[in-house]
Amino acid sequence: MERSIESINESIGKGEAVVLTAQEVCELADRGEDVEKVDVVTAATRAIMSGTYAILSFPVDAPCSFLRAKEVYMNGVPAHVGPCPNERLGILDLMLFGTDHSLDDHHYGAGHLFRDLAAGNPVDVRVVTDNDVTFTTQVTLDDMPYAMMYGTRHAFKNYSAFVNTSDDTVSSIFHAIDFGPRLTEATISGCGQINPVKNDPLLKSIGIGTRILMNGSEGFILGSGTRSAKEKPNLTAFADMHGMDPEYMGGFFTSAGPECIVSWAVPIAVTDPSVVDAIAERDRQIKMSVMAVDKRACVGYSTYGDVWEDVDLEVTFDPEDCINCALCEPQENCPMAAISFDGDKVKLDRYACFNCGLCTTLCVGDVFTGNMGSINFELGDHSANVPIVLRQSDKKRALELSEKLKEKILEGSFKLTQMVEHIQS
Numbered sequence: 001m002e003r004s005i006e007s008i009n010e011s012i013g014k015g016e017a018v019v020l021t022a023q024e025v026c027e028l029a030d031r032g033e034d035v036e037k038v039d040v041v042t043a044a045t046r047a048i049m050s051g052t053y054a055i056l057s058f059p060v061d062a063p064c065s066f067l068r069a070k071e072v073y074m075n076g077v078p079a080h081v082g083p084c085p086n087e088r089l090g091i092l093d094l095m096l097f098g099t100d101h102s103l104d105d106h107h108y109g110a111g112h113l114f115r116d117l118a119a120g121n122p123v124d125v126r127v128v129t130d131n132d133v134t135f136t137t138q139v140t141l142d143d144m145p146y147a148m149m150y151g152t153r154h155a156f157k158n159y160s161a162f163v164n165t166s167d168d169t170v171s172s173i174f175h176a177i178d179f180g181p182r183l184t185e186a187t188i189s190g191c192g193q194i195n196p197v198k199n200d201p202l203l204k205s206i207g208i209g210t211r212i213l214m215n216g217s218e219g220f221i222l223g224s225g226t227r228s229a230k231e232k233p234n235l236t237a238f239a240d241m242h243g244m245d246p247e248y249m250g251g252f253f254t255s256a257g258p259e260c261i262v263s264w265a266v267p268i269a270v271t272d273p274s275v276v277d278a279i280a281e282r283d284r285q286i287k288m289s290v291m292a293v294d295k296r297a298c299v300g301y302s303t304y305g306d307v308w309e310d311v312d313l314e315v316t317f318d319p320e321d322c323i324n325c326a327l328c329e330p331q332e333n334c335p336m337a338a339i340s341f342d343g344d345k346v347k348l349d350r351y352a353c354f355n356c357g358l359c360t361t362l363c364v365g366d367v368f369t370g371n372m373g374s375i376n377f378e379l380g381d382h383s384a385n386v387p388i389v390l391r392q393s394d395k396k397r398a399l400e401l402s403e404k405l406k407e408k409i410l411e412g413s414f415k416l417t418q419m420v421e422h423i424q425s
Contacts, residue, residue: 044401051153052098071128076104098260109258111251153225157197158190166294192304196266204272207419217243300377312370330359
């Protein structure tokens with residue numbers, strides 16, 4: 001295969017390169033067409049990614065107004081001060097973990113905070129100095145000369161389905177409500193055939209220094225992430241928060257507290273035969289482990305065909321079918337707080353909606369509907385069929401992101417980079 005990043009960039013500049021989304025490539029493969037002529041595949045994912053943190057630096061007071069900050073809270077979310085003390089500068093250097101929760105609102109976490117910052121919303125900052133003086137101020141992202149998001153464990157080569165095999169309900173980050181017992185429901189994570197690492201599982205094209213979009217902002221891959229393994233690699237990267245699109249990030253409430261949503265879009269240059277084979281693999285061919293949350297052990301295997309083939313990527317909303325229950329379970333349990341009422345009229349905020357589908361399983365009327373599919377796998381000596389009740393990956397927006405990256409590449413506003421070094425899983 002006589003292709004290089006340099007030659008592909010030249011072809012893009014001349015308008016001769018074949019750049020397709022991962023979805024388009026799979027549709028070619030379904031029609032039996034040749035995928036070897038593809039130069040670049042744009043792949044994407046949007047999902048809950050716990051291994052997220054941000055480093056922020058910004059002024060909060062005049063120089064010499066205090067020596068050092070001891071504690072800092074942003075919208076109630078505790079920040080980790082340092083490592084630089086910024087003695088007497090009136091400036092804070094902070095680290096915020098994506099899984100940190102607000103002390104003021106148990107439904108609000110750092111993921112929500114990151115989205116508020118990207119949206120330009122003012123954020124309340126409470127500072128406790130080293131001599132126990134407390135003061136408050138407000139900041140926006142524009143007040144921060146430095147605001148970087150990092151991923152310590154992002155973009156797994158897909159992930160898993162989750163079930164509860166015990167006789168009791170289980171609180172878990174893998175469900176928005178307590179997990180029902182005895183294989184009554186399943187949740188899933190992973191965008192299947194459009195997932196970035198699925199399209200380059202040997203990491204021949206994706207490497208250290210590969211330019212990506214994280215939440216719509218340009219960033220770079222740094223290497224493999226924590227718990228990365230050859231059979232299930234994941235990546236670490238960073239991007240400037242100033243260019244991030246709030247629609248593709250945010251917080252997601254689980255029964256174990258708020259989690260962090262992150263989106264990736266990755267260009268995969270087709271420079272190796274292994275990439276040609278991988279990009280043609282469809283959801284029904286991608287193995288998916290089924291994990292029991294009650295014991296955090298694998299109990300079987302299915303495929304992403306069960307998750308993404310012949311299902312609805314978006315929830316159908318019919319407000320006129322509302323029967324005005326005394327307690328609206330979808331509103332009460334929506335992990336994105338996307339459902340509200342104006343008097344007795346139910347409303348769905350599509351911008352906030354993650355398309356997780358939980359509302360379709362909780363609504364006793366037909367306000368929220370959608371085909372979510374079910375997981376089929378062998379468990380011991382019998383076959384199990386477990387309905388999917390929650391998706392922690394938003395394939396609809398991941399498809400949008402892969403299309404946006406394709407457009408950026410073709411118009412010349414996003415340039416493919418040559419990796420500095422291969423990633424060792």
